[in-house]
Amino acid sequence: MSSGTPSQPVQEFFSIGEVCQLTDLKPHVLRYWESQFRFLNPAKNRSGNRVYQRREIELIMLVKHLLYTEKYTIEGARQKIEQYRRSGELKPEARRALATETVKELRAELKSVLGILEGS
DNA sequence: ATTCTCACA
DNA sequence: TGTGAGTA
Numbered sequence: 060m061s062s063g064t065p066s067q068p069v070q071e072f073f074s075i076g077e078v079c080q081l082t083d084l085k086p087h088v089l090r091y092w093e094s095q096f097r098f099l100n101p102a103k104n105r106s107g108n109r110v111y112q113r114r115e116i117e118l119i120m121l122v123k124h125l126l127y128t129e130k131y132t133i134e135g136a137r138q139k140i141e142q143y144r145r146s147g148e149l150k151p152e153a154r155r156a157l158a159t160e161t162v163k164e165l166r167a168e169l170k171s172v173l174g175i176l177e178g179s
Numbered sequence: 180a181t182t183c184t185c186a187c188a
Numbered sequence: 189t190g191t192g193a194g195t196a
Contacts, residue, residue: 090183
């Protein structure tokens with residue numbers, strides 16, 4: 060199976076560097092998106108460094124897909140995600156984008172993504 | 180080495 | 189978005 064192997068614990072927290080490697084995005088892009096999408100608020104550790112949760116990485120992948128693959132503008136992506144939030148469902152393309160990313164461990168259910176979207 | 184904020188192109 | 193400066 061590709062998910063949940065009991066013997067090998069799944070990583071829970073990620074540094075911005077790890078997220079960048081996983082999403083193929085640059086740190087400054089991630090920080091910029093934070094200023095554009097309210098739902099992208101990684102926690103900060105004691106020293107002020109960003110600590111990402113898997114769900115946030117999924118959201119980042121979704122934003123990346125909307126922006127780069129579907130070529131939405133920042134505003135367009137915001138509206139689209141707001142739309143997902145209301146309808147409670149993702150379009151097949153976006154869904155595929157999340158499942159296609161070769162990072163098996165990041166493949167959580169879309170419910171978790173939609174959950175984070177609540178109150179954005 | 181890595182990440183952070185801020186400034187600026 | 190990209191890059192550099194000066195930090196922590």
